[in-house]
Amino acid sequence: MYHLSALMTKNCRYFQLYKQLNILSLENLHNIEKLCPYCKNKNIVRHGKVTSSNSQRFRCKNCLKTFTETFGSPFYRSRKHPTIWQDYLVNMWQDLSISRCSINTNIAHKTSFLWRHKILNYINNFLSLIRPHENVSMLLKVYKTTSKDMSLTDNDRSTQYDNHYFSLAFTKKKYISIHPLGKGPFSIHKIPDSFKDLIKNIYSLSLSNSNQLLQYAKKVIPKAKAGCDSFLGIYNVNMGLWFLHFFGVSLKYYSNYLHWFASKYYISTFSLKLDWINDEEVSYQ
Numbered sequence: 001m002y003h004l005s006a007l008m009t010k011n012c013r014y015f016q017l018y019k020q021l022n023i024l025s026l027e028n029l030h031n032i033e034k035l036c037p038y039c040k041n042k043n044i045v046r047h048g049k050v051t052s053s054n055s056q057r058f059r060c061k062n063c064l065k066t067f068t069e070t071f072g073s074p075f076y077r078s079r080k081h082p083t084i085w086q087d088y089l090v091n092m093w094q095d096l097s098i099s100r101c102s103i104n105t106n107i108a109h110k111t112s113f114l115w116r117h118k119i120l121n122y123i124n125n126f127l128s129l130i131r132p133h134e135n136v137s138m139l140l141k142v143y144k145t146t147s148k149d150m151s152l153t154d155n156d157r158s159t160q161y162d163n164h165y166f167s168l169a170f171t172k173k174k175y176i177s178i179h180p181l182g183k184g185p186f187s188i189h190k191i192p193d194s195f196k197d198l199i200k201n202i203y204s205l206s207l208s209n210s211n212q213l214l215q216y217a218k219k220v221i222p223k224a225k226a227g228c229d230s231f232l233g234i235y236n237v238n239m240g241l242w243f244l245h246f247f248g249v250s251l252k253y254y255s256n257y258l259h260w261f262a263s264k265y266y267i268s269t270f271s272l273k274l275d276w277i278n279d280e281e282v283s284y285q
Contacts, residue, residue, distance in 0.1 A: 007034055007056075007058065007069040007071065007072075008069045008070065008073065009056050009069055011054055011056065012053065012054060012055050012056065012069055012070065013053055013054055013055075013081075013082050014053070014055075014070060014073070014075040014078070014082055014085070016082070016275075017075065017082055017085055017086065017089075018073055018075065020274050020275055020276070021073075021074070021119070021122060021123070022126075023272050023273070023274060024123055024126070024127070024263050024266065024267075024272070024274075025126040025127075026126075026130075026266065026270070036058075036060035036062065036063060036065065036067070037067055037071050037072055038060065038063050038065050038067070039060060039062050039063040039065075041060055041061070041062035041063065043060065043061040043062055044058045044059065044060050044061070045058065045059055045061060046058060046059075047059035047066050050068055052079060053068075053070070053075075053078075053079075055068045055069050055070050056068065056069040057069075073122065074115065074118035074119050074121075074122050080107070084105055084106075084107065085115075086275070086276060087104070087105045088101060088105045088107070088112070088115055089119070089276040090276040090277075091104045091105060092115075092116060092119070093264075093274075093276055093277050095242070095245040095246075097245075097246070098112045098113050098116055099112070101115075101116070117253060117256060120253070120256035120257070120259065120260055121256060123256075123259055123260065123263050124255060124256050124259045127177075127178070127259045127262055127263065128177075128178070128179075128255075128259070130175050130176075130177040131177060131198075131201065132169035132171055132175075132177050132198065132199075132201075132202060133171070133201040133202060133203075134171065134172075134201075134202065134203050134204070135171065135172055135202075135203060135204040136169050136170070136171055136199075136202050136204065136205050136206075137169070137170045137171075137205075137206045137228045137229035137231075137232050138167055138168065138169045138170070138205060138206070138207045138208070138228065138232075139167070139168050139207070139208040139209050139228045139232055139233070139236060140165050140166070140167055140168075140181070140207075140208070140209040140210050140213070141165070141166045141167075141168060141236075141258070142163050142164070142165055142184075142209075143163070143164040143165075143166065143251055143254050144161040144162070144163055144164075145161060145162045145164065145251055162183055163183065163184040163185065164180070164182070164183050164184070164251055164254075165180075165181040165182065165183075165184050165186075165210075166178060166179065166180050166181060166254070166255065166258060167179045167181055167195070167198065168232065168235070168236065168258075169198075170228075170229055170231060170232040170235070174269055174270075176235070176262045176265060176266075178255065178258045178259055178262060179194060179198055180194065180255055181194050181195050181198075182194060185212075186210065186212040186213055187212050188212055188215050188216060191212075191213065191216045195213055195216075196216075196220075199217055199220065199221060200220075202221055203221070203222055203223065204221070204222070204223040204224075205217055205221050205223070205224045205225075206224075206225050206226070206227045206228050206229065207224065207225075207226065207227075207228070208226065208227055208228035208232075208233075211226075214226055235265065239258075239261050242261055242264075243257070243261075
């Protein structure tokens with residue numbers, strides 16, 4: 001339900017926070033239109049306001065459904081004051097745990113968890129629009145989960161893992177893109193469709209951590225070789241160190257955290273100014 005939206009107006013009390021979050025979209029909000037979130041029709045009209053948040057309501061003339069301007073944003077149905085959200089973002093961007101963010105902002109632990117992933121899901125939506133093209137360096141990240149094979153004993157299951165792969169792609173324009181590739185292992189006869197789609201607009205590729213995917217890439221890309229850009233290797237090390245701040249990130253949320261670190265990288269690389277981040281905190285390393 002968290003999607004890019006161009007519906008929010010300046011009168012909404014969450015508008016400034018919404019505007020700040022959208023800075024992280026880089027250039028991916030330019031083509032977002034005002035559409036009905038249900039049927040994607042452009043024929044929408046104003047339909048009153050929500051008194052508690054001063055949020056504008058809309059009505060779609062096509063499907064006749066109504067919705068608020070905060071629909072699709074992290075602030076949808078929130079009754080908390082924007083200053084509490086602001087404080088939460090300040091704490092979250094200091095890499096504090098969900099529990100610590102909860103204590104510092106005086107909200108429930110469950111609310112802290114939900115807010116973190118509402119924010120990360122929203123960021124995830126526009127950073128996942130970045131697609132690698134032309135000259136690309138790529139490496140694979142592996143997320144291991146304990147095998148669910150019920151035929152194994154408890155002792156065997158503790159040593160058997162399912163590998164889930166994510167690609168990190170870096171272009172010369174300093175863009176990082178993150179894409180889930182699915183469950184491995186891969187072979188030349190078992191290449192995920194997500195990888196085939198990912199590399200279709202790439203002219204030159206250097207790929208690390210997967211000989212099987214590299215073999216396939218060499219068949220469809222004019223220039224493909226083993227290895228990755230030194231910057232991407234450093235980025236990967238820094239990200240691994242950053243992950244030490246957190247314990248037991250579930251596979252369900254792993255992509256969110258990868259994009260969170262990417263957003264920290266963009267803030268530092270492109271000197272993005274966000275109200276809840278101090279100048280001394282902009283480094284992603």
